Amino acid sequence: MAIERTLSIIKPDATRRNLTGKINAKFEDAGLRIVAQKRIHLSPAQAGQFYAVHKERPFYGELVEFMASEPVVVQVLEGENAIAKNREVMGATNPANADAGTIRKEFALSVGENSVHGSDAAETAKEEIAFFFSGLELVG
Numbered sequence: 001m002a003i004e005r006t007l008s009i010i011k012p013d014a015t016r017r018n019l020t021g022k023i024n025a026k027f028e029d030a031g032l033r034i035v036a037q038k039r040i041h042l043s044p045a046q047a048g049q050f051y052a053v054h055k056e057r058p059f060y061g062e063l064v065e066f067m068a069s070e071p072v073v074v075q076v077l078e079g080e081n082a083i084a085k086n087r088e089v090m091g092a093t094n095p096a097n098a099d100a101g102t103i104r105k106e107f108a109l110s111v112g113e114n115s116v117h118g119s120d121a122a123e124t125a126k127e128e129i130a131f132f133f134s135g136l137e138l139v140g
């Protein structure tokens, strides 16, 4: 199996409730290594740029406002099939549809305030990691 890297964001609803450690434990328990991590406060412009792919969606404004409302933790997770594995650990976008034991089932408040983001494919993972981290910050 391939060793991959994926971009993860612990969102403002989770940092606000002091859940960073509990969420990181879920990643580590699933065999994902946190190989880079920082806590930042996105500007609305930065959040808008990161989520530009959703620009035409009705929830875009709400999403950008939420992501810039309070600090987030951005991180790079590494492991076998890390992209799919992380999506499994996160659970469905809407916590109402998420499986038991997933991060979103346990912690998310709503489809908007859903505690975590994870890259959805290899190409997006590469772009999203480069959005937040320089090569020097990725020590493996």
Ligand code: CMP
Binding pocket: 054, 059, 062, 063, 093, 111, 112, 113, 114, 116, 117, 118
């Ligand atoms: P994420 O995985 O970060 O990717 C896009 C985000 O848009 C998604 O998680 C949700 O937080 C958000 N989103 C998706 N659908 C809706 C919705 N119907 N209303 C509000 N936010 C949404």
